[in-house]
Amino acid sequence: MVNKTVDVLIIGAGASGAAAAWSLADTGMHIMCMEQGDWAKQSDYPSNTKDWEVRRNKEMSVSPNVRQMKSDYPINDQESPISVVNYNGVGGSTVLYAAHFPRLHPSDFKVKSLDGVAEDWPIDYFQLEPYYQQNDKNIGVSGLDGDPAYPDKQLPLPPIPMGKMGNVIGEGFNKLGWHWWPSDAAIISEPYEGRDRCINLGPCISGCSQGAKSSADVTYWPMAIRAGVELKTNCRVREITVDDKGMATGVIYYDAQGQEQEQKAEVVIVACNGVGTPRLLLNSKSELFPDGLANSSGLVGKNLMMHPWNHMEGFFEPGLASHLGPQGSCVLSQQFYESDANRDFDRGYGLQVTRGSSPIATAINGYNRGDIPWGDGHHDAFKKYFGTNIAVGVCVEDLPELHNCVTLDPDITDSDGIAAPKINYRLSENSLKMLAHGRARSRELLEAAGAKQINDYGQLRYAGWHLLGTARMGRDPATSVVNEWGRSHDVKNLFIVDGSIFVTSAAGNPTTTIQALALYIADTMKKNLANLFD
């Protein structure tokens, strides 16, 4: 069945699709968004029930391969030391993300010019700055003004609490003379635009029952729908269709009943992020595009960047109550973020200080380490380790490499029979050197802060939140997939607005930049409506 042609069809209702939909709504065009999942209910999230710790590891696991919701698709990550984590539903992975919201730095857009590595972005920080600000205002972002790691910026809300652990780790940073700052967070510290403030439930990455986390389902989508955007859930797009002139004509999708449908559109915007977007483009083969849509450069799916992550924790004297507070956001250090010629690696990394462990996680992790035994010593050991840990993550800049890629798995499909993505990824020598440097600095920090015991868990497997670079932007069609405002070089009415268009990954959580890019691209589209396809 062919549905009525819409002006703009957005595929994916996550961070970027939602932002683009909101921005384009004021054009008065008929804008439709298709999302393969459904709305999540805040009342269903684990933190509504006493067994939240168990539920978050099963039905709300961050891994689609564990969670296996109807809307999830399998991801073959056997040939990667990092597993992809995501969420498929309205709001996308913002439903489960930690909401840590550091911007990129001005230098991140000029890595080739400044450091001779990778490629420069075709845009710069200051072009994006107004869109960062707009995004912060739209969704509600908390933080402390005056961070010397950035050009001046003002956030709409004061910082979320650091807690006692913030004081302890802050003293450690100060002893070393290193930069640190309360994390910018897409969590509202005060009531904001009809949503109530964060009440420190803790498990942000299994969904926020309070609605204080600024996920796209509770921020952009209500605004976009009020402005007239049509959001169709439980619609899984199989492929983007094209005409004989090479223009996108719409999509073929499966509706909630699994029936094949066709939706025509004048403009198609892809917003499925760094794995979903190349998967869709590679699945959209035709006579004109036998290697997948928008892939004349051969770069669709290539240059996957995921931010290798080292996890270390220190244990301190009782009384920290470090298990309380928004899980993924406490303190950020960018002491080692910018390049330094005296180091043996290119670019840099961030140190992210996050909260301690909840009771069950404390017991299981402690047992696995050999610290919390069976038997008579159990209770004393548990009390020693519960609420006393501070975690330090090393988030290294992952530089683009062609061999790190998303392809179509020849054997595995989703429940609609669409080929699943396969990840081939390996850590570069540069990343390994950076991780080693970061591990040493993490230990130094925890020692300076007074840790009684330090455990280094190494590079984390389930850390593939940040899925970047697989349809990168650039001015040269031979070396990029989309141009400097997100339009496909090959298909003039096809746009990409998600993390796949990142040229480099920088060394921090990307969602604020993904949403700023989506707003920038939508705004540029609006400014060029008269000659959008020229």
Add this chain to the structure above:
Amino acid sequence: MTDEMIKTDRVITQRQTETLNSLLVRIIPASKDRSMPAATDIGFEEYVVNIEPDFAAVLSRALDYLEFVGGSDMCFAQLSDAAQQTAIDQSKQKLDQFYSALTPIVFACYYQNEKVLEGLGLESRAPFPKGNEVELGDLSLLDPVRARGPIWRQLDEG
């Protein structure tokens, strides 16, 4: 009495229960001051039935094996402390997967139990809607960071 009337949600026999309890109390005994219960006192069997049903059959098979491991005429529950430990050690190779699964399931059951959480001074409740209080922290600690000035790389540095 019909079959329907004698149906039960028990997943293990009385004898297996004795073995299980002997095992559970070795994993988490009551604290000496009795403020923390033993793992025998937290409804573990019911937890397995309701939350970890896939583990029930594994548990039953392992308890059967454990009961007579070591060749003793006495069942596991009647063995001395040292003999129980020997029996566990002897069964580790055979029951490796069982022990790997058992400990996290016991811990998960234990550390969401009302008596346990209260013993730790925590409230036994869902995080929502009450939430938690967390202090802001001492933002004056940032004074030295501010004093050192900007650290972001100016683009004219080249």
